[in-house]
Amino acid sequence: MRISEHPILGIPEQKEEVEFTYDGNVMKGLEGEPVAAALKAAGVTIHRYTSRHHSPRGIFCAIGRCTDCVMVVDGMPNVRTCVTPLAAGMDVRTQYGVSVKAEIVYEIEEKGR
Amino acid sequence: MIRYDLIVIGAGPAGLSAAIEAARSGLQVIVFDENAKPGGQLFKQIHKFFGSKEHKAKIRGFQIGSELLEEAAQAGVEVVLNASVIGLYLDKEITVRIENRLLHYKGDTVIVATGASETMVTFDGWTLPGVIGAGAAQTMMNLHSVQPGKRILMLGSGNVGLVVSFQLLQAGCEVAAIVDAAPRIGGYGVHAAKVARCGVPFFLSHTILRAEGDDWVTGVTIGQVDGNWNTIEGTEKHFDVDAICLAVGLSPMSQLLQMAGCEMEEHPKFGGIVPICDPYGETSIPGLFAAGDVSGIEEASSAMIEGRIAGAAAALRLGYFSENEFALRVAELERALSSLRQGMFAPENKGKKLSVTEEGCPVSEHLLGTGFLTEDEIFRYPGVKKIKGIHPVIECSQNIPCNPCQDACSRKCIKVGERITSLPVVDEEAVCSGCGMCVAACSGQCIFLVDEEFEEDYAAVVIPYEFLPLPRAGEKGIALDRSGKELCHAEVVAVKSLTAFDKTSLLTIKVSKEMSMRARFYKKGVRVG
Incomplete structure (x- = not known):
């Protein structure tokens, strides 16, 4: 949940609301905030699944150090979502191992043709 | 090049x-x-x-x-x-x-x-989404204005764990408990007291046994450990939480x-x-x-x-x-x-158990075990005196490097002295004006103003308050004691938010006289019974 007013920090700096997609679904977030913050505010907790055990991972350090929150952003895998600013139209996808799911890769390639 | x-x-x-x-x-x-x-x-x-x-x-x-x-x-x-x-x-x-x-x-x-x-510890389920570093919680709530969870368990009672727990409360989250495998709270007593009076329980000599949930954290089970860090059977306690914060160094x-x-x-x-x-x-x-x-x-x-x-x-x-x-x-x-680098938390005292302050006051074991001082203990410290009329009550019981209270008082009621780790002393001779500058200046939020002669049967207690919504004068609610337990009816008689207080508001609550040395926090609501 977003904090609308804080006793010490006051009202958060106004940022423009932008649309992006998460696994193909349209979502809203604030321009320039970390992709991970937009996802958290929208209730998304799973960022990726590990390659060997397929176990879920989400935000852990939130400062770009641990790489637990990496996702496929605009076709690029291993993007640290906690330090990547959100931009309008971004394509954010759950990462499986080191890529999007095989069938999604196919879909994206088809679209590219 | x-x-x-x-x-x-x-x-x-x-x-x-x-x-x-x-x-x-x-x-x-x-x-x-x-x-x-x-x-x-x-x-x-x-x-x-x-x-x-x-x-x-x-x-x-x-x-x-x-x-x-x-x-x-x-x-x-x-x-x-x-x-x-x-x-x-x-x-x-x-x-x-x-x-x-x-x-x-x-x-x-x-x-x-x-x-x-940040250092990490591992336990069953520690890789689940929802298990985060304390720094991550701070980053999300204080930089990006997003709550890291609704109800959180904090592992670690050092200053990071204590400060971040308080910040979670300020961000509108609930803190289910603060857990530490050590037998005593590691951070400043005043930081612990701030969260304890909001009702957050401490579980010392406890550790996380497992984080629960299939895809993300839905709960956590902790258990008590013995002197050799082995879990004691039958001491498991479960909490429903959606996040676990690690503040372990x-x-x-x-x-x-x-x-x-x-x-x-x-x-x-x-x-x-x-x-x-x-x-x-x-x-x-x-x-x-x-x-x-x-x-x-x-x-x-x-x-x-x-x-x-x-x-x-x-x-x-x-x-x-x-x-x-x-x-x-x-x-x-x-x-x-x-x-x-002086005082009880000086680098050379790390890991040492100190039983008296520099002044010779016994250290409160209760504070180190539960996060708050008892009513009997507070008179041990030189910041707590019985004085007629409004006066500061400084519940500062450890030698930590800090002296803004001394500078804040224009009436010279408070003296720390040359050594900034000394416990503040309240001067019975000096006359407090009730301005509240010391209450707002105390980084540990451990100064209160008490006036036992406020009204015939009622005392006034001024408490530092850094939460939203800010109560209004005239509002009726409940006074809480140092452990966050409901104590008695309270009426907010004044709310002061001056620029000089820097976002720490001062709440004056009216409570029955015998509660003046017990009421240390306030919440809106109606007391049952």
């Missing part, structure tokens, strides 16, 4: 301070930081800092961060962001990755101020110094592997310095002074300071640093 007089690695409190000090002496300085914004972790620190005036006490961390950035700009320091230093080589050469390019710089002197990273990020070939040592009191430095932060490689947490875990206030000392030493090495100028400047800085 580009040459600078001084290259600083890390734009946190230590790095920026080092750069400012050196640039003011005339050095050409460049600072590299891997983050998109400078200031390190300072901008996540929303509490008032400890220390004295020279350490920027009672100023909130993020405001200190803004001041440092302004000073750096004025001093002509060049700060390059999104720039990861990935190599530090012989002759103080560095490689920096900026976007997808690798650049090569050389410094006549180099100051490494890379800070620390920091380790110096000293890899670059190791890479450069500095002599290192494993030093448990400093938190891990640190470079062997001279008193000015110079490592075994001449002209290569370390400052801040990378050379030993402390806190931001001391990191800033260490940075200034290293900056001055770099200026001396390159001839921008004469021996004399350097000696004068460093003597002043070392005095400031040493005053922070």
Whole structure:
């Protein structure tokens, strides 16, 4: 949940609301905030699944150090979502191992043709 | 290859301070930081800092961060962001990755101020989404205004665990419990008392047995540990939570110094592997310095002074300071640093069990075990006296480096003295005006004003309050005791929010007379019974 007013920090700096997609679904977030913050505010907790055990991972350090929150952003895998600013139209996808799911890769390639 | 007089690695409190000090002496300085914004972790620190005036006490961390950035700009320091230093080589050469390019710089002197990273513990389910570092919680709520969870369990009762727990409450989250495997609370008693009076329970000698949930955290089970850290059967306790915060320590990020070939040592009191430095932060490689947490875990206030000392030493090495100028400047800085390193939490006391304060007052075991002082214990301390009329009640029971209360009182009711770790003494002869400046100035929020003669059967208690919504005068609610337990009916008679209080509002609550030394927090609502 977003904090609308804080006793010490006051009202958060106004940022423009932008649309992006998460696994193909349209979502809203604030321009320039970390992709991970937009996802958290929208209730998304799973960022990726590990390659060997397929176990879920989400935000852990939130400062770009641990790489637990990496996702496929605009076709690029291993993007640290906690330090990547959100931009309008971004394509954010759950990462499986080191890529999007095989069938999604196919879909994206088809679209590219 | 580009040459600078001084290259600083890390734009946190230590790095920026080092750069400012050196640039003011005339050095050409460049600072590299891997983050998109400078200031390190300072901008996540929303509490008032400890220390004295020279350490920027009672100023909130993020405001200190803004001041440092302004000073750096004025001093002509060049700060390059999104720039990861990935190599530090012989002759103080560095490689920096900026976007997808690798650049090569050389410094006549180099100051490494890379800070620390969080230490982690593992338990069943620790990799589940929802298990996060305490720093991550701070980043999300204080920088990005997103709650890290609705109901959170905190592991670790050091200052980070305590401060972040309080910040979670300020962000509108619920803190289910603070858990620590150690038998005593590790951080400042005043930080613990702040969260205890909000009703957060402490579980000492407890550890997390498992985080529960299939895809993300839905609960956690803790259990008690014996003297050998083994779990005691039958002591399991379950909490429904959607996040677990780990605040179990920091380790110096000293890899670059190791890479450069500095002599290192494993030093448990400093938190891990640190470079062997001279008193000015110079490592075994001449002209290569370390400052801040990378050379030993402390806190931001001391990191800033260490940075200034290293900056001055770099200026001396390159001839921008004469021996004399350097000696004068460093003597002043070392005095400031040493005053922070006194008291019960001084580095040499780490891990020691102290049973009395410097004044000879017995330390409250109750505070260390539950997070709050008992009513019988508070009169042990020199800040608590029986005085007619309105007067400060200072529930400060440990020798910590802090004295803003003394400066705040224009009536000279409060005396800390020369040693800033001394317990504040309330002078029975001085007359309190009830202005509340001491209440707002206390970084530990442990000062209250009490007036037992407020009305015939009622006493007034002034409490510091940093939550929303702010209660209104005339509102009726419940007074809570030091443990957060409901105590009695309370009426808010005044709410003061002055600019000088810096976001700490002062709530005056009216409670029945016999509750004046027990009522320490307020919540809206109707008391049952």
